[in-house]
Amino acid sequence: MLPPNPHSQPRFTPVQQTDFDALGCKLASISHGYLPPQIKDFNDTNITSLYENYNQLYQEFHAHLKPCLSRRLASKLNTTIAHSLPVMNIGTYLRTVSIDFTIIQYIHQLNNSPFQIVNLGSGTDLRAFHYLPQYANLTKFIDVDYPISLDFKSRAIDGSSYLTSFSTSRYSMVPWDLSKGSLIDILIANGIDVAIPTIFITECVMCYLEDSVANQLIQTIKANFLHGLWISYDPIAYSENDRFIAMMNSNLIELRNLSMPTLLKYNSIDKYSNRWVSVFDNLIAYKILSLWDFYMEKLSNVGKLRLKNLQFLDEIEELKLMQSHYILLSIRW
């Protein structure tokens, strides 16, 4: 590995930079004890086995990512970790566990038959390393993201023998720009079998894509995969002039030149899910709920209390306002 040279560091686009926000939030949630989840956090479903090596995975990853980062990025990451507020830490917890919660319920229905996972726009997410050791029937896990994003990720992983041990032949990184053509060919070239049930994850990905690109992605996956589950996490507006979302758009443009082109177009839960429902004529089931609903319905009282007490959560109204504006859609076909 080449020694880092801050001057030659490639420039990240605003969308690519969001991965560092997500990573910073995740590390903050870990350092404050929100993540990993505990068995008592939920009423009926146990997802804790997925998080057995969670702290060590992310500690190793953070340690080996540092030398690859410019001083500016490294210090931004440290600031996020040190100063993340309870509403952000709980939101990160909810986003993380709600996705795993949904995936695990699907996997249980597969009865040990083979399945695959494709994490579209994975960034630095290490989900592959939780799932691969847990499920022998997980035949392939592929992370797809911009070359620049996966380059960083693979450099950090290659630097750690601990992390490398998780990177088996069942795991691949596929550098790819989702707005470019045929994703399917490159997935197949990397060992994906379109006949096997496949889980697609888009965690804060669809919101950054142009409408036509996002719809093409949905069409492509529907046209090629016989069975699967698609989980999509995104912000959502509830009307054309949703004040929270309008402020979010203007803040993100002002602070980081980041735009979310379809947020005000699909301005209801129905309009958002219909992007998939109208395409998948072989739909088995779909479910969409806000992350506030997830918090209220899926977390046990003991779990809610645990999260609140970690840092003195004061702002319940703010938590509700923010989490109501993020949704999790799951489509099974």
Add this chain to the structure above:
Amino acid sequence: MLDRVFQQIKAGAHIEEEAVYEVCLRAQELLVTEANIGVVDTPVIICGDLHGQLHDLWTLFENNGDVSDNRYLFLGDFVDRGFYSLESFLLLLLCKLRYPDRVTLLRGNHESRQITRVYGFYDEVLRKYGNSSVWRACCEVFDYLALGAVVDGRIFCVHGGLSPEICELDRARAIDRKQEVPHEGAMCDLLWSDPEQVRGWAVSPRGAGYLFGRSQVSAFLHTNGLDQVARAHQLVMEGYREMFGGRLVTVWSAPNYCYRCGNVAAVMRVPEAGEAEYRVFESAGGPAGGLPVRGGRDYFL
């Protein structure tokens, strides 16, 4: 000296440590003479949470008139979350020192050492002074802030809400308030509780204080010969919200809370005679040069 600090706040200039200590000391000397539950005449302008949004506080004064000609009651939560907690708090203290009879400052749950460590005021002071002494001096003042007030003998004003330990207001008058906000008990409840559609007293999702319903409000008002509870503490997107047939009102005075929530704010204007009027206002944003880019305004990306 007070005038100079006022001008510095107005100009967005740095305030010397010594000046902060002086303001805090004088405020402490004044506040110590006040009762737990103050008595306030009408007309009065009742204001809810401010949370360090200094530029919105200036707008509030512009819209509602100078402290020299108007009576103001602030329901607490002056600090945390916004970028200008120190300046906002000092501005209120200066107003109080200049016009002691025209300004009432109540303690909010954020006027606490423990909460300000998490929610921004402590970090703000470290950023501006390189040490925490100024934060410590402000926390000393927090301990002397009043816990409630009765306007015109009919409106009970408090930051959070009611307490199962306080049936008669005299019980609140007897609290030894000069301490850090405790984790439980009457003083904690006054600063932390919320109204809700519940029967009886219920566990608060905040982990401190209680949820209380219509019957608790009715009983409290009846026992103490009052008409209404005016409180703050909860973000309301419309700036104010009446509950229980108008017997309780929540007032929120931090527009676009945390520069992110998109809400409007309001103040409650209580005239000498007749109905109270709510005056809604929008955010002024930040200083002319824009808000700091670092920190705050976070989203899940």
